[in-house]
Structures are given as structure tokens and as C-alpha cells.
Amino acid sequence: MILVFEAPISGKAKLLSVLEADPYGNPSFSRNSYKVKEGLAIGQDKGKVFVYMKATDSFAAFAREKLKEVAVECKPEVASAVAKAIEEEESNAEIGFGSIFG
Numbered sequence: 631m632i633l634v635f636e637a638p639i640s641g642k643a644k645l646l647s648v649l650e651a652d653p654y655g656n657p658s659f660s661r662n663s664y665k666v667k668e669g670l671a672i673g674q675d676k677g678k679v680f681v682y683m684k685a686t687d688s689f690a691a692f693a694r695e696k697l698k699e700v701a702v703e704c705k706p707e708v709a710s711a712v713a714k715a716i717e718e719e720e721s722n723a724e725i726g727f728g729s730i731f732g
Contacts, residue, residue: 634709
């Protein structure tokens with residue numbers, strides 16, 4: 631499943647501290663992987679920062695619990711738009727690397 635959370639841009643430092651805490655824990659955000667993007671960079675609200683991640687059901691429960699103080703889960707239409715923008719960005723990066731390395 632894909633999860634997308636949003637937080638005010640003013641809370642980005644606090645959000646990052648939660649995401650980066652205990653990188654060797656099981657579970658941890660570092661082990662699961664995530665992407666943090668400012669809204670302006672992905673065509674969304676410039677006053678927000680977004681966290682995108684792919685997660686299992688058990689990790690989704692962990693993420694919701696850990697992030698509840700610093701971020702909220704996005705509405706489905708916003709989550710879909712954010713996910714699409716990030717996945718397109720990843721795809722374009724892979725295509726770029728492919729053309730460099732042939």
C-alpha cells in the first residue's frame with residue numbers, strides 16, 4: 631500500500647526528526663524507505679511538506695502511530711497526486727541513468 635502524509639512546512643524539522651529516529655530499529659522508517667518532498671516541488675500546496683512511502687499493513691500501522699503528532703494522512707485525491715508526481719520523478723531519473731550508462 632502507498633501512504634502519503636502531510637505536515638506544515640514549518641514543522642519539517644520535527645517531521646524529519648521522527649523519520650530519522652532509531653534508523654536501526656525494527657521497524658524503522660529508514661529500513662522501509664520514504665521520500666520527503668516540499669509541496670512546491672511536486673505541484674502541491676507550497677506551505678506543506680509530504681512524506682511518501684510504500685508499506686505493508688503492519689508498517690502502515692507503525693507509521694500512523696509514529697507520525698500522528700507531526701503529520702496527518704492525506705486525503706485520497708491529494709495522496710494520489712503526490713504519489714503520481716513522485717513516481718514520475720523516479721521513473722524519469724531511471725530513464726536518465728539508463729541513457730547515461732546505456
